[in-house]
Amino acid sequence: MPKLNISVEQEQAAFEEEVKAIEKQWSERPHLKRPYTARTIAALRNTIPQSYASSAQGRKLWNQLNAHNVAGTCELTFGTTDPVVVSQMAKHQQSVYVSGALCGFSEVSFPGMDACDYPWDTVPKVVKKVFSSQLWHDQRQRQYRMRHPVSERAGLENWDYLAPIVADGDMGFGNLTSTMKMAKEFVESGVAMIHLDDLAIGMKKFTVGQGRTVVPTSEYLDRLKAVRMQFDVMGADTLLLCRCDIDHSEFISSVVDARDHEYVLGATRQVRPLKDVLADAQAVGEDLKVVRSAWKASAGLLTFDDAVKAQALEDQFKTYKLELSKASPSIASRREIASKVLGKDIFFDWELPRSYIGQYMFQPTVKTIIERAIAAAPLGDVTWARMDSPIWKDIVEFHTEVRKVFPDRLFAFGYTGDYDYGKAGFSESAVKTLHLDLAKMGVVWQVQPIWSLQGLNLLTEQFGKLFAEEGIAGYIQTVQTPALATKPMTDGFEKLSYCGGYLADAFFETVAGEEIVEKGSAPNIKRH
Incomplete structure (x- = not known):
């Protein structure tokens, strides 16, 4: 292998030029705040510069979404994995959505429910298939038009087949290097934007009477950082959509981050650990759902703040909240302040309700989603709060509060197939204008994810x-x-x-x- 014939001075000069180029590229999207420097990214790059169609598609989508934001309108699209369907979407949609749930049904050897248990490169491969079909349609349409004289072309079809693709990155499929590899594959596939959520890997359950599990705020932010870093290493202008699935989640995988402590549930009475009670019940064939519900009632499950409120006088609780606003959000600070204000210790044990695989019980609120979305926003371009129910006051509160911190924030919204709008209080006329009402709050990208099903x-x-x-x-x-x-x-x-x-x-x-x-x-x- 020959030695590179270049002086260290030339090497350093080339490096400094690349640093300047990176800084210039970053300045074009000042809403992003990286936790690393341009010099670090330059040192992580290959010596052969490369360009990707994903960058062009990302810039195109960014311009489309910002145009909608200015106009108070929105893009309405839906999920599919079929290139034939995508070719017809070009006539009405500005973007295409490739859903992980759809890929798990139609693009794998063992289809099934959206447990995110398919290979990590499944969705990128589908994106590549769809993008390749878009390029083909763009090519054959261009050639067909060029067969005709200029005087006739105005009467020919001329669709924008290169609608930017938005794709489901789920929760990153493993550790940070797995997430980086997935992001790289997406860029090489031609995607315009991917979304990454805050769910815990391998913990999606649907039929045991329990809800979703999220990861700590810090782990979610690390996932987003890994994707942003991979995009930057590749020099790609691919967009990142920060999706928070914390709404109505019942568990959190760890309490390592103090920002999550406010919402962790604990037993306020001394009872046997839930996992032991369930193990005994399973051994004798009892209904675990019934046993779990009875245990929750006996344990007096509350967040620590609610446990304090239950034992404090009104003035004491006001003092507790005031002191807490000046301190760390950790459970240790909460215990210390409560003990000082009330003159006694509050019994609260978040270990007792843990599941047999270690999950902590969790009780998120709209405030929880807002806090997590605000923490994630500087790493991504668009924000999406996945909500189980279309509760209008919650939707308004979320988007309004995030925009108080980030006034120009762009949002996404997903309509699930089983939303009960009547039960949520929507009239028929309100449902008809829902997409327009959302658009007024900056929800510029709206999707029905599972239309293909x-x-x-x-x-x-x-x-x-x-x-x-x-x-x-x-x-x-x-x-x-x-x-x-x-x-x-x-x-x-x-x-x-x-x-x-x-x-x-x-x-x-x-x-x-x-x-x-x-x-x-x-x-x-x-x-x-």
Whole structure:
């Protein structure tokens, strides 16, 4: 292996130039606050500079979202993994969403519920598949248009097939290096933005009467830092969406971060540990859900602040809260202040309710989501609070309070397939304007994540029934005839400009030395 023939002075000069270039790039997005310097990132880069389509797509999406913010409008999109569906979204949507849940159903060897248990490169591979199809549609449309003279092109279809892709990064799939590798794969796939959440890996449960588990604030921030660092090492302008799934979470994996202590539940009565009670119940075949509920009632589960409130006079609790506002948020500070104000120790044991795998019981509020979102905001470009229910006052409080700290913050919002808007107090007219009302608060990117499950399944079942009952006559009447009659014709295999017939012919023509640009469409091009 030959030694590089470069002086250390030249090496240092090149390094300093790269540092300046990084600092200039960072200055274009001042809302981001890195915990490291441009010099550190420069030292982590390869010596061969590279560029990525992901950067162009990220900048494109950033401009789209900011334009919506200024106008008070929003982008409405939905989730899919199918390139055919994506080709039609170009006519109405500005972006495409690739959901991890959808990938887990349709893109893996062992499909199933969204437990985030698929290989870490699953979603990046789907993004690459979708982006490759977008590039192909962009290529065949461009070639088709160039076959026509300028005078005719205004009447031709001209869709923006390169709609930026937003993709699900889940919780990063492991330690920080795994998260970095996933981020790198996403950039190389052509993604415009990925979102990362604060859920605990391997703890998604759905049928045991328990909710989600989140990680400590510090662990969540480290995940975001790892992605931001990987983007910076690659020099990519890919966007990062900070998604907080802490709403209605019932557990937290650790109490290592004092910022989370306010919301951890503890027993206020001396009882046996929950894990021991459940182990005994399981041994004799009792219903664990019933036993768990009875134990919670007997333990008097409360947060520490609520435990203090239950034993303090009104003036004492006011004093406690005032003293606490000047101190650390840790449980140690809370105990010390409570003891001083009340003149006694408060019994509170957050070890007793821990699960058999070590989770602590947790009771988040809207304030919890706000605090975590504000802590994460400087590392990302957009914020998304995943909410289990569309409770309007909570939605307004969250977005309003975050914007008090970050006035120009951009937000995302996801509509789940089982939202009960009537139960949440929405009238029919309120549901119709919901996306516009959200947009006024800066919620510029709104998504129905699982349309391909609920939507495609419904349409497929309906057509399958019709086809089984009416045969080809039903197909001709309900699909083929209406599709061929539209102006322009609905995209399909019969439409050569869409399915790539002209592009395929162009390859043959080019190899044969023929000109593929129609006469008069490019008068300055000469034949060779």
